[in-house]
Amino acid sequence: MDRLERERRALAAARLTGELAHAGVVLVALPWVDNSGVVRTKAVPIDRLERAAAWGVGASPVFDAFAPDDTIVTGRCAGGPVGDLRLMPDLDRVTILAALPGWAWAPVDRYTQDGEVHPQDARGVLRRAVAQLDDEGLTAQAAFEIEWIVAADADGFAPATRGPAYGFTRLVEKSDYLTDLASALRKQGVRVEQIHPEYASGQFELSVAAEDPLAAADTSVLVRETIRAVTARHAMRVSFSPKVVAGGVGNGGHVHLSLWWDRRNLHSGGDGPCGLTATAEAFAAGILEHLPGLLAVGAPSAASYLRLVPGQWAAPFRACVATRTARPHCDWSPAAAARRTAPRISR
Numbered sequence: 001m002d003r004l005e006r007e008r009r010a011l012a013a014a015r016l017t018g019e020l021a022h023a024g025v026v027l028v029a030l031p032w033v034d035n036s037g038v039v040r041t042k043a044v045p046i047d048r049l050e051r052a053a054a055w056g057v058g059a060s061p062v063f064d065a066f067a068p069d070d071t072i073v074t075g076r077c078a079g080g081p082v083g084d085l086r087l088m089p090d091l092d093r094v095t096i097l098a099a100l101p102g103w104a105w106a107p108v109d110r111y112t113q114d115g116e117v118h119p120q121d122a123r124g125v126l127r128r129a130v131a132q133l134d135d136e137g138l139t140a141q142a143a144f145e146i147e148w149i150v151a152a153d154a155d156g157f158a159p160a161t162r163g164p165a166y167g168f169t170r171l172v173e174k175s176d177y178l179t180d181l182a183s184a185l186r187k188q189g190v191r192v193e194q195i196h197p198e199y200a201s202g203q204f205e206l207s208v209a210a211e212d213p214l215a216a217a218d219t220s221v222l223v224r225e226t227i228r229a230v231t232a233r234h235a236m237r238v239s240f241s242p243k244v245v246a247g248g249v250g251n252g253g254h255v256h257l258s259l260w261w262d263r264r265n266l267h268s269g270g271d272g273p274c275g276l277t278a279t280a281e282a283f284a285a286g287i288l289e290h291l292p293g294l295l296a297v298g299a300p301s302a303a304s305y306l307r308l309v310p311g312q313w314a315a316p317f318r319a320c321v322a323t324r325t326a327r328p329h330c331d332w333s334p335a336a337a338a339r340r341t342a343p344r345i346s347r
Contacts, residue, residue: 001088001115006054012091013053020046020094026102028094030057030087031221032110033122036068036300039221042087046104049089056086056111064120068301077120085118086111093218098184099229107218126214138279139260142216146223147198147205147251149244150174151237157244159202160236170197170204178204181230188226190219199313200249210256243303250307252314253298259283 020028028049031041040063044052061083065072089106097103110121117124133140150160163169171178178195185192191209198205208219224240231238243250259266259280270277276284287294299308308316 001111009088009091010050010054013050013089016091016094017046017049020049020096020104023096024102025096025104028052028089028104028106029097030089030106030108031225032059032063032087032108033217033221034063034066035120035122035297036066037297038066038068039225040066052087053089053091056088057108058084059087059110061085061118061120084113086113090123090218093215095188095222097226097229098187099180099226099233105222105225107221123214123217126217130213133259137261138266140213141210141258141260142213143193143208143210143256144216144220144223145205145207145252145254145256146220146227147203147240147253148224148227148231149200149202149239149241149248149251150177150204150231151202151239153235153237157237157239161197161202163197165199166197168197174204177230177234177236180234181206181227184226184230185223188222190223190226200244200251203249203251207256210258216255241303242299242301243306246306249313250303252307 025046027043027045029041029043030052031039033039042057042059044057062072064077065074067073087108088111089108091106094104094106097105107123109123110118112118117127130140149157151157152160161170161173163173182192182195193207193209195204195206197203206223208216208223210216211219228238240251240253242252261279266277266280266283268275270280272278272281295304299305306312307314310316
């Protein structure tokens with residue numbers, strides 16, 4: 001990051017500071033998601049945002065080695081306590097938090113002190129993946145379904161609703177809570193597509209509109225933390241755990257993902273299974289091929305594997321999915337699929 005870029009960032013932050021102060025913001029949270037899927041954060045007063053935007057806020061690389069229970073692991077790629085990274089706020093995503101008066105939110109990119117993106121920065125990894133798609137002339141759209149369970153503030157995590165699965169009774173019981181949540185998300189610029197009671201006791205789910213992958217990931221974090229804040233204000237507890245209680249279903253974290261070429265959705269209108277084009281088949285096959293490795297970040301806790309079993313509203317059988325969607329004689333490389341598909345697409 002050169003001097004001109006730092007000056008540009010400082011100027012943009014200075015402009016934002018006035019707007020934030022006028023809206024009553026006192027502090028700006030600077031969150032990032034670590035390798036275990038936990039949202040970590042630091043924060044700065046708004047009069048330090050300009051400095052943070054230009055030079056970042058210090059953070060140890062040891063967070064790369066944190067497990068979900070805050071124990072620290074060791075390994076060839078794990079960070080350590082020596083050295084320092086810089087948290088650089090993404091000023092384009094600064095959001096005033098409707099459920100946390102006096103606070104704003106700006107997800108960060110983690111940089112080395114040399115001004116390069118940290119190799120294990122999650123947003124940086126996602127940007128590189130998006131750039132690889134762009135090299136093939138492709139883009140992606142993504143959106144998350146977020147499930148959570150609310151409980152009365154008591155030992156044992158007793159569900160805060162008594163209504164049946166998907167029942168209207170739950171809306172009656174928690175109408176004010178859901179209204180406050182929807183209002184907070186709307187004020188924060190999050191477009192909610194739908195919200196409804198889910199299967200497990202005390203469980204709800206909401207879906208948001210599709211965005212580019214990086215924006216979708218940021219929105220997922222923002223929605224979860226908004227749910228957490230609104231739930232606390234209603235004197236309840238919330239859990240996003242894949243297994244809240246041993247005998248319960250737990251929460252999923254489903255992602256809707258589509259591949260696009262020149263405004264055409266490649267997941268429809270093709271001659272493959274379920275209308276997939278050859279490129280979309282290759283894309284899906286690549287995800288299925290790497291799914292065991294992706295579990296390290298998609299299912300990082302022990303509770304995740306209590307849910308990845310039959311009868312728990314999960315998808316534990318990768319081979320069944322692969323058999324339904326894959327054509328074994330195809331060359332599944334994205335480049336090969338793109339070459340097959342490209343001539344058939346009108347620009």
